[in-house]
Amino acid sequence: MRKTILTIIPILIIAATFFSGCADTKSHTRGVYMLLDTSGTYARELKKAQNIINYLLAILQPGDSLAVARIDSGSFSEKDIVAKVTFDKRPSVANSQKRIFAERIDKFVKTVKSSPYTDISGGLLQAIEFLNESGANQKTVLIFSDMEEDLVKGHVRDFQLQMDGFKVVALNVTKLRGDIVDPREYLKRIDKWRQRVESGGGQWRVINDLDHLNAILGH
Amino acid sequence: MPDPNPLFIFPDKPFLSIIILAALAVAGLYLARRQAHESIRAFCRVVRNSMRIAAKSVMRGEAQLRERNREVLLAEGMELVEREVEREFQRVALVIERDLQGYPALNRKLSEQIAHIDQDYQDSSEVPPTPPVWINAVEAVAKIQDKGGRMVGEILSDIHKTIIKMQKKAGEDYWAATRKRHKILSAMMPYWRRLAGTLDIVGRTMASLQEKAKIIDRLMNDYDEIRHGTDKAVRKLSSSSMTHFFISSFGLFIAVGGAVVNFNLVALPMSEMFGGATYIAGFPASEVGALFLILLETLTGIFFMEAMGFTKLFPFIASYDDKRRHRWAIIMLIFLFIFAGMESALAFMRDIIAAQNEALLQSLSGAGGTINAHTSFIPTATQMVMGFVLPFILAMAAIPLESFIHAARTVIGVLMVGLLRFLAALLRFFGTMFYYLGSFFIGIYDLVIFPPLWAEEKIRDSGVGRRKKEAKGKKSKAADKEKNQVRNA
Known part of the structure; x- marks a missing residue:
């Protein structure tokens, strides 16, 4: 009996050493930062954005991070973050966090006020900062906007964005009145953002059909 | 305008250059024909022989593997039979322990019952009636001469009465003894039944043991066959x-x-x-x-x-x-x-x-x-x-796993043997194919240089060629003759 125990203990020690040695230190988590355009008439589209957030809450796993921020006159600010969370590693706790997050977003959507300007670049910078700090392995920025930037006079935003390893998805890019008259305006706008993201090392994608949300976090 | 090929003899006439180059190449190939044929044959022979050697070594490996498989199969079979025999012996031991452990007691019981029955049998045996000693007396009295005496008549009459009385008593005694015997015999019945029951149990145990002995015999035969590797x-x-x-x-x-x-x-x-x-x-x-x-x-x-x-x-x-x-x-x-x-x-x-x-x-x-x-x-x-x-x-899952591990060794061995055989056949096939490919390449070679070959054939068929041939034939005949002479000598 004693001999058996003496045999089992080294086996357990070796197994424990093996598994601790195999512990994967590389992050497998995902970080998602969603920017919501609250300027002008686009604020009315926020119900759609809420559905997308709910979808994200359903598919994100324990350990993943999610933040939702508004795009207003000066978006490069923590104050514009509506809600942020890094889900607990335990699924039951993560579920509770998701519920609270959903409630907070619901409250925001109901009480949101339209902003006069649209600082998309500032929001992007804030997103980059948040996602880099979160340590997520897969970083995604979702921009729920018409992608028409309208800056306050004096704000400087014409600089290169550092977006290595980032994926930027423009969602529900609605066509403006001018776009209908001259569609080239729309294409030019989209292309400008694509170039800006790709020149910073990021990936760019546009999803206007919200029935295909499964492509948001996929490659 | 593109640069002309440096190989062209007449740069401005490429077609002519190509024809001249082709003619030179054919001539060169014709001159090197024998060596080229030998090289092609040698190369193909080398490839064929290498493949045959490889096939042989693969077959040797296959034979070793087959032998090893056989050994493993026999060893596993022996182990399996040993386990089966062990299990049968355990069963026999169980039967002996359960049924025949009390055999001494059973034996004593049987002996007692047999003794009892024997005693009863002895008791029930028919006692022969005592010889009627008085018959002699009656016979002697009957021989007495009746001389008309009344006395004799009375004596005889008395004797007659006595005989009748004695006969009756003897009959009664006989029936009483018979009744007693029947009683004893009927008392023997339970003993007989008990004895039959006990013998039945023993018989069943023996039959079971006999059956197990048969199984063990069969297993031992299998074991013997495996041991001899039949x-x-x-x-x-x-x-x-x-x-x-x-x-x-x-x-x-x-x-x-x-x-x-x-x-x-x-x-x-x-x-x-x-x-x-x-x-x-x-x-x-x-x-x-x-x-x-x-x-x-x-x-x-x-x-x-x-x-x-x-x-x-x-x-x-x-x-x-x-x-x-x-x-x-x-x-x-x-x-x-x-x-x-x-x-x-x-x-x-x-x-x-x-x-x-x-x-x-x-x-x-x-x-x-x-x-x-x-x-x-x-x-x-x-x-x-x-x-x-x-x-x-x-x-x-441990049970099928064990069976799988043991069986997989044999199955993988058999598959490996098949694979090696296939490989050897493939090597032989390619070796032979390469050998005949040599002839094919030689044919192609000759096809390329067919103009000089055709010319050669024509020359050979003409006078010069025939003469040379005849001279060659004579030479060879003379050589054969010489050889025969040497051989005869």
Whole structure:
């Protein structure tokens, strides 16, 4: 009996050493930062954005991070973050966090006020900062906007964005009145953002059909 | 304008240059014809011989493997028969212990019953009636001359009466003795029955032993055949191995299915313990943990089966004495129960987490939902029972696993032999093909240089050629003649 125990203990020690040695230190988590355009008439589209957030809450796993921020006159600010969370590693706790997050977003959507300007670049910078700090392995920025930037006079935003390893998805890019008259305006706008993201090392994608949300976090 | 090819003799006339170059090449090839033919033949011969040598060495390997397979098959067969014989002997020992252990008592009982019956028999034997001694007296009296005396008449009359009286008494005595004998004989019946019953038990035991002895005889014959390595034994064992392989594969397939179900049952709740974002070697820790748990259960099951003597995968466990093996089996059984309890709890937890997830999804989709989404306890109970039972089912996998390991060795050996044979045949085929490809290449070579060959043939057929031929023929005839002379001498 004693001999058996003496045999089992080294086996357990070796197994424990093996598994601790195999512990994967590389992050497998995902970080998602969603920017919501609250300027002008686009604020009315926020119900759609809420559905997308709910979808994200359903598919994100324990350990993943999610933040939702508004795009207003000066978006490069923590104050514009509506809600942020890094889900607990335990699924039951993560579920509770998701519920609270959903409630907070619901409250925001109901009480949101339209902003006069649209600082998309500032929001992007804030997103980059948040996602880099979160340590997520897969970083995604979702921009729920018409992608028409309208800056306050004096704000400087014409600089290169550092977006290595980032994926930027423009969602529900609605066509403006001018776009209908001259569609080239729309294409030019989209292309400008694509170039800006790709020149910073990021990936760019546009999803206007919200029935295909499964492509948001996929490659 | 493109630069002309430097090989062209007349750069401005490429066609002419090509023709001249081709003619030169043909002439060169014609001059080198013999050497080229020899080279092609030599190359093809080298390739063929190399392939034949390779095929031979593959066949040698195949023969060694076949021999090794045979040895392994016989060794496994011997072990199997030894185990069967051991089991039969255990059964015989059990029968002897159970039925014939009380044989001395049974024997004494039988002897007593036989003695009793013998005694009764002795008692019941018919006593011969006592010889009537008075008949002589009657005979003597009857011989007395009747001279008309009244006295004699009276004596005879008395004697007659006495005889009648005596006869009656003798008859009564006889019937009384017969009755007594019948009584004794009827008292013997239960003894006879008891004796018959006892003998029946002994007979049945003997028949069972005889049957087992027949089985042992058969097994010993098999053992003898295996020991002598007869082809019959090898064929039998080989076919048996194939059957075992397929049956055990099926058993293992079912066990793997059970393991997959088990994995799905415990992987989700494991994330509650390990965390959903922890990874081990690139895999979620919860899944690795679930897999590890299942493997531990399987290993415990294998050890339990080993300790119980169902399998013989670990010789060191089989070599333990009975007491130690028994203790080992109890420890493993306790572990199995712990694992079963753990799995049952995890299954319960899984149900709660799944319900929470479902409720969350419902609330996110706007349908609303509560944590206790399910109303029936049946799915939970089913999952818990499955969680409890599956470790024991996995433990049973040790039996098909052992059979699979033993049979796979033979089956893989047979497959390897087939593969080596195929390889050898392939090598031979390609070797032969290369050999004949040589002739083909020579033909192609001759086809390329057919103009000079045609010219050569024409010259040979003309006078010069014929003369040369004749001279050559004469020379060879003279040489043959010389040779014959030498041989005759």
